[in-house]
Amino acid sequence: MxxxxxxxxxxxxxxxxxxxxxxxxxxxxxxxxxxxxxxxxxxxxxxxxxxxxxxxxxxxxxxxxxxxxxxxxxxxxxxVGPWLPEPCVTDFGDTVPDTAERAVLADTVSFAVLVVLESLxxxxxxxxxxxxxxxxxxxxxxxxxxxxxxxxxxxxxxxxxxLDERRPRFDVDPVQRRDLTERFLAAATDGDLEGLMAMLAPDVRLVGDSGGKSRAPLRVLESPAKVGPFLLGAARKSVPDLSFRFLEVNGGPAVLVLSGGKPDSVFQLDVADGRIQSLYIIRNPDKLRSLADA
Known part of the structure; x- marks a missing residue:
């Protein structure tokens, strides 16, 4: 050959x-x-x-x-702090035309699944x-x-x-996830605490990954009473030249947050019954390098 x-x-x-x-x-x-x-x-x-x-x-x-x-x-x-996989822009393209097969591939690369796989x-x-x-x-x-x-x-x-014991079950409808992501982003940037709280499930979890190199919770936050105020406080912090870009990351819609045109963080929501069940925020700069040109 x-x-x-x-x-x-x-x-x-x-x-x-x-x-x-x-x-x-x-x-x-x-x-x-x-x-x-x-x-x-x-x-x-x-x-x-x-x-x-x-x-x-x-x-x-x-x-x-x-x-x-x-x-x-x-x-x-x-x-240092909770671990999340490095975000990966997923675009299955024409190589995976079947919707069911795409759903399987997206599920096996999701943050929720990869976090559990880390313990195997x-x-x-x-x-x-x-x-x-x-x-x-x-x-x-x-x-x-x-x-x-x-x-x-x-x-x-x-x-x-x-996996069955530890992985929570979420809706996989990308349209619903994208819609809720857009509404979440609008409420957070507008300082709408009431609107933000209405989107959070009673057992919502926020997992922040900074690796100790940026500001993020060093423990998983649970309950709307903890997650909502933290998100609103983070949104109110002064960040220069803030902008947002929607991407498909790890099989689902996500938002890349840029500061001065450079990746600052990426976040993604898991949705169940029309509410935010889990929120993943990655701020470790080492894990954001691949998104610089996304």
Whole structure:
């Protein structure tokens, strides 16, 4: 296989590989590093026996991501305040035309799911991503991970049980989420506390991720009595040249807040029964770099 052909094949499958790596790692930089390592192994290795390039590349990427997850956990990394995944602009484009399939992909990349995945073991996470996001059969996942099929099914069962127990259920209607996001933004910027409070569910949660590098709550805020006043106070703070941009982030509508044309924060709402159930705010500047040109 010529070098150009090898490059073409790899680039054809790069979006899938990046999707696997990002869902497993929750960090774009780590995911891109893993995909780059997969490319080096693909371009520099013997490909003569590879009959299914996509399956081969997904296997290599998955194993590399599992190794990266183990390294991260073994370093005993500490994080200041709540952790959220790095926001990723999602545009499935024409590669995923089916609405149901798009919904599955969006769900498996959502903040709510990725936060729960962070508590799974690397192998559980790999099995969940390959099975739930990309629909690989158990036998194929077992071959990729060099595990027995029965063991893979057990891993999948544990992961699914964990997700079902810890992941809240939200409406996935993007139109409703976009409408509520627009109304929320208007109420917050207008200082309309009454209007803001009316949008919050009784058990609303606010998760702020700053990594200790910007101002954000160091604990999860719960209840309208805590979330509403905090949001209004944050909106009243003087920020130079403030502007807003709507994006699709992690499978749903979000707002990128810019200060002087540079990313200041990004926020996204999860909606249930027409009210805001969860509010995610990311202000860690390290996680906003990829949105500078969004």
């Amino acid at each position: 010529a070098t150009e052909t090898a490059t073409d094949v790899f680039e054809e499958h790069r979006p899938v590989l990046l999707g696997v790596a990002y869902r497993m790692l929750g960090r774009l930089a780590d995911a891109e590093d893993v995909v780059q390592e997969a490319w080096l192994r693909w371009s520099g290795g013997d490909r003569s026996g590879v009959r299914e390039p996509r399956g081969y590349l997904v296997r290599v990427t998955t194993r590399l991501a599992v190794d990266r997850l183990r390294q991260i956990k073994s370093r005993g990394e500490t994080y 073991s690397p192998l559980e996470r790999a099995v969940f991503v390959l099975r739930e996001a990309f629909g690989y059969p158990y036998a194929e996942i077992a071959a990729m991970l060099e595990r027995g099929e029965a063991a893979v099914r057990q891993l999948a069962g544990r992961a699914r049980k964990h």
